[in-house]
Amino acid sequence: MKRSDVRSNRVGRAMLATGGVTIAYRAVVEFTCVQCAGTIAPGALFSRKSRRTPPGVFGLTATDPICTTCQPLRLQDNGETETAATDAREE
Ligand SMILES: [Zn+2]
Numbered sequence: 001m002k003r004s005d006v007r008s009n010r011v012g013r014a015m016l017a018t019g020g021v022t023i024a025y026r027a028v029v030e031f032t033c034v035q036c037a038g039t040i041a042p043g044a045l046f047s048r049k050s051r052r053t054p055p056g057v058f059g060l061t062a063t064d065p066i067c068t069t070c071q072p073l074r075l076q077d078n079g080e081t082e083t084a085a086t087d088a089r090e091e
Pocket residue numbers: 033034035036037038066067068069070071
């Protein structure tokens with residue numbers, strides 16, 4: 001077991017503004033959003049953006065963290081409605 005590998009907790013399924021479904025995570029350590037380069041603070045909700053890994057490459061991360069400002073989430077599980085993106089938006 002590698003405790004040091006725990007950098008995020010899986011929260012559950014979340015709905016995207018686009019109508020798609022993704023997996024929501026809660027940050028344990030600080031992440032950087034791949035889209036806006038903003039900080040995803042520990043405890044903040046975020047999702048991951050799929051990225052194709054080149055054929056033959058194994059063991060590298062295939063998903064990039066993306067913040068709720070870039071990709072708003074609505075949690076589906078437990079009937080919980082967490083809208084972290086709504087008031088975090090800055091223009
Ligand atoms: Zn972002």
